[in-house]
Amino acid sequence: MTYEILIDGKKSKLELQLIEQGFRCVLDGREVPVDAQIVAPDILSLVIGENGRRSFEVTRERMNDETFVWVGNARYAVEVRDPRARRTAAASAGDAAGPKKLKAPMPGKVVKVMVAVGQEVEAGQGVIVIEAMKMQNELKSPKQGVVTKITAVEGTNVNSGDVLVVVE
Amino acid sequence: MTYEILIDGKKSKLELQLIEQGFRCVLDGREVPVDAQIVAPDILSLVIGENGRRSFEVTRERMNDETFVWVGNARYAVEVRDPRARRTAAASAGDAAGPKKLKAPMPGKVVKVMVAVGQEVEAGQGVIVIEAMKMQNELKSPKQGVVTKITAVEGTNVNSGDVLVVVE
Amino acid sequence: MKPLFRKILIANRGEIAVRVMRACRELGIASVAVYSEVDRKALHVRKADEAYPIGPAAASESYLRADKILDVAKRAGADAIHPGYGFLSENAEFARQCAAAGVKFIGPTAEAMEKMGSKTRARQHMKAAGVPFVPGTDRGLASIAEAKEVASRVGYPVMLKAAAGGGGKGMRLVHGEADLESALLGAQSEAQRSFGDGEVYIEKAIVNPRHIEVQVFADEHGNTVYLGERECSIQRRHQKVVEECPSPIVDADMRRRMGETAVRVAQAAGYTNAGTVEFLVDQEKNFYFLEMNTRLQVEHPVTELVTGLDLVHLQIQVAAGEPLPFRQEEVSLRGHAIECRIYAEDPDNNYFPSPGKIEMEMVPEGPGIRRDSGVYAGWTVPIEYDPLLAKLIGYGETREQARVRLLRALDEYTIGGIKTNLSLFRRILRDADFCAGKLDTGFLDRMMAGEAGAALKPDADIAAIAAGLFTVLDGVPKQANSVVRVEESTWKRAARADGLR
């Protein structure tokens, strides 16, 4: 099985082949001896190497529709593309040309909508203000374009990951 | 919905009726105001009463095929009989007349099988010795009768809940 | 033994409510929680013996509603109320209402709170008690000549401040006499424009002060003691982030002088129960009274670890009328403790609050580590309140040992689903100035402005391998039976699952 894996946006090729005692693991053409065990849901214990068998605890975190893994104190954004699902993955990868959704990065209350449908906005221009825990946060347009949809309503609560505005 | 509930073997009748703000709860004919929330898998936060709203944290524990609930420090064996599944429940409730399975109460190694198939045994007679953590434990026959099956093999490991011997 | 109280209502939420409930449980006292609509599943409700709803999420409709809280106290039969910190804890009117309702308020009297509540009134009481203030004038300057005279007496740099002021309006920092006249004119006209009052006074400017506070405790029999100091100079937006006890710069003599001053402050106000006297400390280690906090502080655990005392037990005992069980000379500091305030905030977005559901929590334990938490995995941190999730406190024989133990504990600590400031502490605790104890209120802004040192991410390869393995193993069916055979490995199950494809 071969996967295309993006770690913080950087692409790697990972081959995993089931063998008697676990997996044969080849990362970007380099064979890596791996001993892996799931010790709890979303927690993987890895021992890597033959001599100098380094022990790692890797934790998977899902937030909205993103996935991260923690290795020690460092958090990596990950995306795994299964070759069998490659077309779907490629199709869903947005690019700058299409419409972009501005999502709420945390739950909060919409205190101000600063744009109107049809309005032109610059990339980085403030479009929505959300308040949480008594602090206000101005959310910025993800790209230059025209506001095609506003779902946020002033005075209402939103959840993390809710779409607030679409810019096209 | 009405349930027959056994707590440490003592039977109660519990009616739970879904209402606007939760459940209407009647235990053995007595209405009990209940505010219940699942706070984590198998952990229930209960607030009971109107004035003097007592707060309880109740944890469910499943061990082999038994279920227990912890209320504070006390552990109660529970059995819930759903009226709709009553026939099944009644059928599966073993009685002294049928065959009885002797199960391993903990994982361990079978160090001795003290009976043979066809042998008559008394209730409480030692039939199997299991060793765990360097201590030996003699398991006793659950009833008087004849050994009809022995699945335990000396020198092998067993898991908690494995059937070792059947007495009929 | 007669119990101190029968039942205590805790008029608070989060970690401090849990901490007070633990003390109640230890002392054999029943605890009563109150909660707003979004807090039904909060940890403090789970830990309480009784729990009562008090209204909508907004604190003004629930945790700040003295009437509702006193009504619950009555219904539940509570004979005392612990206010925690924040909310109603420094509200003299609430303390007065408790007294009127015959419910003991665990804290100072309304009168003592009022003496300390207003800064100008506090200043008058404190002057009478001989407490040091930042040198300067209390009233407006009559002339530039007077300004020059005062400035040269207290020494430059000086700060000009509008008497009616606030928010930085009418303020000027002046480094030498050459700049004084124009600064004074500017400040006066700005004050006039902003407040309709051109009165301006002078204070010595304390450059990069330390913020050091002294814990005091007074019983209802006239005994007042000090329990060492806390260094609280690491602040962001005037919010403390890391606190420690003792301060790296306070020696036994300075501790005694600060402590005795703090006791005079408390006595001048007729203070009872736990309180904290805050000081500014300049680079020559002169200390100046800032204000008194008339409640238990968030950072009280560092004092507990270093003095070996339980301040909440003491609060309850003293409120029940017991005398302090020790005298000043029996108080001793041993070792060092450092506290990190774990907030729900996003380190990658200017530490903006990040409420939401905690999907995962791996918590540190072991030697020298204490954690006071108000949350749990599965809990949704509401958007309405303070973002404090938990306090992580490290203790050691020495400051260095406390530091490395905390770093070790931070390594064991993961919170998933929401963003937290855990990474900030890893950076602070490794900072060279922090290690050297070179702290002042500008420390954190300086550190943040410095090289971030680009978050170390040495294990991208491991992350890639793990990501792939997680994906493969997701395809392995979970066993229906929770009992897993010792001999049966994940691999065999994976192999079977693979065979089925």
Next chain:
Amino acid sequence: MKPLFRKILIANRGEIAVRVMRACRELGIASVAVYSEVDRKALHVRKADEAYPIGPAAASESYLRADKILDVAKRAGADAIHPGYGFLSENAEFARQCAAAGVKFIGPTAEAMEKMGSKTRARQHMKAAGVPFVPGTDRGLASIAEAKEVASRVGYPVMLKAAAGGGGKGMRLVHGEADLESALLGAQSEAQRSFGDGEVYIEKAIVNPRHIEVQVFADEHGNTVYLGERECSIQRRHQKVVEECPSPIVDADMRRRMGETAVRVAQAAGYTNAGTVEFLVDQEKNFYFLEMNTRLQVEHPVTELVTGLDLVHLQIQVAAGEPLPFRQEEVSLRGHAIECRIYAEDPDNNYFPSPGKIEMEMVPEGPGIRRDSGVYAGWTVPIEYDPLLAKLIGYGETREQARVRLLRALDEYTIGGIKTNLSLFRRILRDADFCAGKLDTGFLDRMMAGEAGAALKPDADIAAIAAGLFTVLDGVPKQANSVVRVEESTWKRAARADGLR
């Protein structure tokens, strides 16, 4: 600063391996785990920087295999080995092999271990150092006349013991001279039958002794100190269950006398690093040397909490050749600590071991509570090793505060899936004799023989309601999306689920 060691191999498993790894992390030293086949997922493997398999589950094939462990040390480049307790920790031959391999053994020298390893050899060394033993004779009694003379000199009751003995054979407890002659003849003939050697000697019988031990520490520069005592009288099947520091009966003078004796014991053996000298204490508070444990004890945390020291840090520092960083007169005890050993054993089945999978774990935290654990929810406790899961330690200003904090923590502690002895501690800590500090090695058997007080189960109604609610709520489908709307209650989901039926 030069690191003490570069990499330490921990030749152990469970909580002690984790505890040592934490110290390594704190001191900037890499840690190496070794593990048997059933321990791949053990907590100590998860916490280590490196991990190596050393063979089958049986300890004799893995954790007791000096050759395999030294081979790993070589492969991993470890420059020191920490043996923990048990396994190879008191194996002089292993210490010698480490030295030969150029790997520092963190503990005493092989020579010191050997001096202490044999009871008779230890006795000779200790006699020379003037250490008190239980009074009596060392050699066989020549006649009944001699027996009478010795017995009346040491005082009744006395114990007759076979010189070649063990296992209770040839032993007789004698309460007065009238019974002495027949008892001696009986003991001699039983000894002759059992061991082919009729030699019998007399010792004063210590009735209901306390078991009190002294922590000693020696560096490699001739400095030896004592770090207070631990009361370990609460035992079951000669296994300690609860320990505390200080002992309720040891005052400053007795502590000094016991401590100085313990230091003489250590010095007589040329001892280095951490060690423990065990004493029997009779009802008149006379103490008698029992044996020396040449390793870190399970119960070391109570000493750490009361002295404020980290004994594992000290072990590593001393092994690296550093001098002790303090002198005897700088050691002070403050407060009180009590430890509970949480075992996987079934309280309803004579405390028989109960290994298996831990399905759930709710752990205590907060003021005064430390937990050193070697397990986690999801871990399968193997059948091959000691049943110790974790140690729960409570600290307080006073013994009473430590006690109530521990009881509070026990209230917060639930382990599901396997049986544990948590309920035993709830009973011990509420026992009247325990509260009064009236402890001796017969305490636990007496308590267990007494009224069990029928486990309190006041909340059967609550259990019934909860059981029903769990069943109903099981029918509610889990949300596919883990983000739950704040406004959306369990009830609404339940209502929808119900509507679908």
